[in-house]
Amino acid sequence: MSGPSDFGGGITPSYATVVNAVFCRDRGHDCDFAVQTDNDDELVHHVQDHAERIHDVELSRADVEDLITEAEA
Numbered sequence: 001m002s003g004p005s006d007f008g009g010g011i012t013p014s015y016a017t018v019v020n021a022v023f024c025r026d027r028g029h030d031c032d033f034a035v036q037t038d039n040d041d042e043l044v045h046h047v048q049d050h051a052e053r054i055h056d057v058e059l060s061r062a063d064v065e066d067l068i069t070e071a072e073a
């Protein structure tokens, strides 16, 4: 006999976390800048800010989304 399931309460398992990452290097820059977060808005904001300040490049949200790779947290 097994007890009541622990998985029925809407609890999200914590072992399968996937985050989105952007590596500046993927744009062809010789640059070690990378952002890794599960918040896409934050990710886009950080990459746009970096690109503008460091590389003098304006990226649209779509540009940033093109660079996103999935990474395991």
Ligand SMILES: [Zn+2]
Binding pocket: 024, 025, 029, 031, 032, 033, 050, 054, 055
């Ligand atoms: Zn960079």
